[in-house]
Amino acid sequence: MFTISEKTKKFITKEVSRYETKRSAIIPCLFELQKDNQGWISNDCIESLSQFMDIPSKDINEVFHFYTMFNKKSVGDFHIQVCCNISCHMNGGLDLFKVLSDEFKIEKNGVSKDSLAISKVECLGSCGTAPMMQVNEKYYENLTKDKAIQVIKDLIASKKTN
Amino acid sequence: MSGKNEDLISCSVNGKTISVPKNTSAIKAFKIAEQDIAHYCYHPGLSVAGCCRLCMIEIEGNPRTQIACNTMVTEGMKINNQSKQIKEDVQWGLDFHLLNHPLDCPICDQAGECGLQDQYMKFGQYKPDMNQKKVKKAKVVSLGEKIVLDSERCILCSRCVRFTDEVSKTHELGIFNRGDKSEVGTFNGKELNNDYALNTVDICPVGALTSKDFRFKQRVWYLKKAEAICTGCSTGCSIYLDYNEEGFFRVRPKPNEDNNSYWMCDEGRDLYQHLNKEKRLVKVYPSKKVSTSNFAVSSSSSSSSSSSSSSSKKAIKYLKSELENIKDSTKIGVLVTGQYSVEDYKEFFSVLKEKNSINQIYHWFDQKNSKNDFDDLLIRGDKNPNTKGLLEVAKDMSLKVIDSSELKNTASNLEILIVLGPEYKKFFSTIDEKLEYFKQALQVFYFSSVKLDSLDSISNVTQIPLQSLVERGGTYINYKGLKQKLSILPQVIPKILSFSQIAKVLNGEKIQLEPLFLKTQPVKDNQFSFQKN
Ligand code: SF4
Ligand code: SF4
Ligand code: FES
Ligand code: FES
Numbered sequence: 253m254f255t256i257s258e259k260t261k262k263f264i265t266k267e268v269s270r271y272e273t274k275r276s277a278i279i280p281c282l283f284e285l286q287k288d289n290q291g292w293i294s295n296d297c298i299e300s301l302s303q304f305m306d307i308p309s310k311d312i313n314e315v316f317h318f319y320t321m322f323n324k325k326s327v328g329d330f331h332i333q334v335c336c337n338i339s340c341h342m343n344g345g346l347d348l349f350k351v352l353s354d355e356f357k358i359e360k361n362g363v364s365k366d367s368l369a370i371s372k373v374e375c376l377g378s379c380g381t382a383p384m385m386q387v388n389e390k391y392y393e394n395l396t397k398d399k400a401i402q403v404i405k406d407l408i409a410s411k412k413t414n
Numbered sequence: 415m416s417g418k419n420e421d422l423i424s425c426s427v428n429g430k431t432i433s434v435p436k437n438t439s440a441i442k443a444f445k446i447a448e449q450d451i452a453h454y455c456y457h458p459g460l461s462v463a464g465c466c467r468l469c470m471i472e473i474e475g476n477p478r479t480q481i482a483c484n485t486m487v488t489e490g491m492k493i494n495n496q497s498k499q500i501k502e503d504v505q506w507g508l509d510f511h512l513l514n515h516p517l518d519c520p521i522c523d524q525a526g527e528c529g530l531q532d533q534y535m536k537f538g539q540y541k542p543d544m545n546q547k548k549v550k551k552a553k554v555v556s557l558g559e560k561i562v563l564d565s566e567r568c569i570l571c572s573r574c575v576r577f578t579d580e581v582s583k584t585h586e587l588g589i590f591n592r593g594d595k596s597e598v599g600t601f602n603g604k605e606l607n608n609d610y611a612l613n614t615v616d617i618c619p620v621g622a623l624t625s626k627d628f629r630f631k632q633r634v635w636y637l638k639k640a641e642a643i644c645t646g647c648s649t650g651c652s653i654y655l656d657y658n659e660e661g662f663f664r665v666r667p668k669p670n671e672d673n674n675s676y677w678m679c680d681e682g683r684d685l686y687q688h689l690n691k692e693k694r695l696v697k698v699y700p701s702k703k704v705s706t707s708n709f710a711v712s713s714s715s716s717s718s719s720s721s722s723s724s725s726s727k728k729a730i731k732y733l734k735s736e737l738e739n740i741k742d743s744t745k746i747g748v749l750v751t752g753q754y755s756v757e758d759y760k761e762f763f764s765v766l767k768e769k770n771s772i773n774q775i776y777h778w779f780d781q782k783n784s785k786n787d788f789d790d791l792l793i794r795g796d797k798n799p800n801t802k803g804l805l806e807v808a809k810d811m812s813l814k815v816i817d818s819s820e821l822k823n824t825a826s827n828l829e830i831l832i833v834l835g836p837e838y839k840k841f842f843s844t845i846d847e848k849l850e851y852f853k854q855a856l857q858v859f860y861f862s863s864v865k866l867d868s869l870d871s872i873s874n875v876t877q878i879p880l881q882s883l884v885e886r887g888g889t890y891i892n893y894k895g896l897k898q899k900l901s902i903l904p905q906v907i908p909k910i911l912s913f914s915q916i917a918k919v920l921n922g923e924k925i926q927l928e929p930l931f932l933k934t935q936p937v938k939d940n941q942f943s944f945q946k947n
Contacts, residue, residue: 308585
């Protein structure tokens with residue numbers, strides 16, 4: 253069973269108090285839980301959250317499955333989200349996605365040897381600096397293929413030195 | 415509902431003026447006005463979801479069409495669903511519901527009572543303009559012991575989800591994913607095994623949820639339905655029994671606002687099995703003592719059911735003569751369960767009282783649950799449909815009612831113990847204890863419609879078959895005093911004596927054996943009644 257950290261428990265309690273019904277707090281709570289669990293949500297996480305919030309697990313699962321920003325599988329150490337919405341698309345977002353997938357041998361829905369996962373996402377609100385991508389919590393903007401590859405290489409290296 | 419005028423408002427539905435209570439939804443107004451309206455997600459026993467978008471209406475004065483299930487009628491409202499606009503809306507709605515539907519009606523258990531078939535036949539456009547590929551989803555998903563899910567057939571009306579949220583309050587089902595990937599299911603392999611789960615099969619308008627017990631047994635158009643009550647507990651839910659000349663096949667709840675609303679429990683669904691040949695007591699099983707005496711039931715004749723009436727008659731005549739030999743009526747015990755009708759009790763008790771001066775009965779109630787247990791929905795601890803009726807009859811006839819546990823002290827003094835046994839034996843948890851008492855009495859005459867195998871090995875017990883509850887009919891009084899009358903259905907096993915015949919034999923009167931046999935009518939008229947235009 254997954255244990256919710258004390259910090260997250262506090263967050264949930266506070267979040268729940270902000271709304272008329274507990275259910276309204278499901279989205280922010282899932283986000284917080286996702287951070288606690290290396291970027292993805294397992295059935296165990298949902299079960300724990302259901303117990304802590306006293307909401308049927310299937311209700312949480314309904315919300316969880318409705319939104320794409322919750323990850324259903326492990327996303328490794330680095331989750332690369334390449335924006336492929338209009339502005340980024342026009343500036344080569346899709347190419348960026350393909351180049352990164354090939355270069356680092358990342359399969360769709362999988363985690364690569366270097367612990368990378370990749371997905372296409374919709375507009376991340378940074379159209380002025382298209383094309384762009386988000387790796388974990390951080391934005392990388394005005395990208396070219398080479399720049400993007402370098403960013404990822406640096407990240408992998410930084411992990412090794414740590 | 416009070417009939418006071420201020421509580422009623424008037425409105426018109428398709429030009430028909432009607433009065434409806436305040437807070438009536440427009441879809442209810444259509445039902446009251448007996449006007450057709452397409453719908454899937456609306457169910458009178460559940461909250462409003464408004465998700466199928468089929469119940470489209472126009473309200474005079476409103477520019478746009480809207481749904482009827484989520485619209486409350488107001489004074490003077492003029493509603494209709496007859497315009498070309500509405501008809502097209504509904505046709506398109508239906509085509510969208512069929513967009514990803516597999517149309518595997520030939521192997522779908524719902525065919526014949528399917529909302530999608532029925533509504534399409536009534537309201538569909540017949541020449542669909544859709545040519546998209548269908549989305550594949552999970553088929554034959556087992557949701558536990560009782561139910562199978564076919565996601566492709568699901569039209570996402572959410573009735574089943576609302577049922578587990580609002581009625582059973584067990585929250586197993588949800589709708590996961592979105593858009594055309596949406597699927598009904600349970601979380602993390604949880605099973606849909608709650609005590610009321612099979613109601614979701616009833617309310618599912620399509621063949622997405624089907625019952626493991628019933629599926630593939632019969633095409634529904636070969637079944638007739640009869641009204642009855644469930645005798646599984648003292649709630650006595652109103653039910654439909656579906657049957658044909660091969661026997662009974664399933665039990666479904668019959669809506670009854672005074673009692674079970676739209677639901678019944680899953681245990682009660684087994685009732686039909688107890689009416690069919692396989693579980694029935696079909697002939698007399700004489701005790702060892704009887705077969706060596708002058709009561710001759712030759713093995714060749716007793717084995718065929720056609721002679722069961724004459725062997726029953728002989729057995730009862732024998733009982734009569736044995737009873738006459740006993741001068742002290744305290745040596746005769748009568749042990750009764752609350753599973754028979756008021757009429758059955760009256761008939762049986764009055765002859766025993768008159769002929770044999772019986773003035774007391776043993777009440778066989780004891781079971782694991784207490785009489786007052788209640789699960790807050792339907793299921794009650796008293797597993798007898800007619801405890802109230804039994805006690806009332808006993809009171810009217812001034813019979814003393816003694817708890818059957820008293821047999822512990824008295825059984826060994828009894829020369830004859832007459833038993834009206836349980837018909838739904840699964841619910842009687844103390845049968846073994848009773849068998850001990852049976853062994854102590856000199857002779858036992860055990861009446862029931864259901865075979866109890868453990869009796870065969872007890873040498874002093876004679877088993878005599880009874881008609882099943884739907885062959886006998888009669889009045890049952892439930893826990894709150896609601897009187898419900900069972901009508902008589904065709905006999906599954908021919909030529910079993912009725913209670914009044916048994917009483918007559920005990921009374922020394924002659925009876926006719928033949929005319930009881932009622933053969934079921936084969937179900938012939940299964941032509942489709944739908945025709946375009
Ligand atoms: S399974 Fe049946 S009841 Fe449940 S949402 Fe689908 S169609 Fe409706
Ligand atoms: S609640 Fe009682 S009467 Fe109703 S279906 Fe269940 S067993 Fe039968
Ligand atoms: S389109 Fe990529 S950030 Fe807006
Ligand atoms: S019945 Fe009204 S929207 Fe489904």
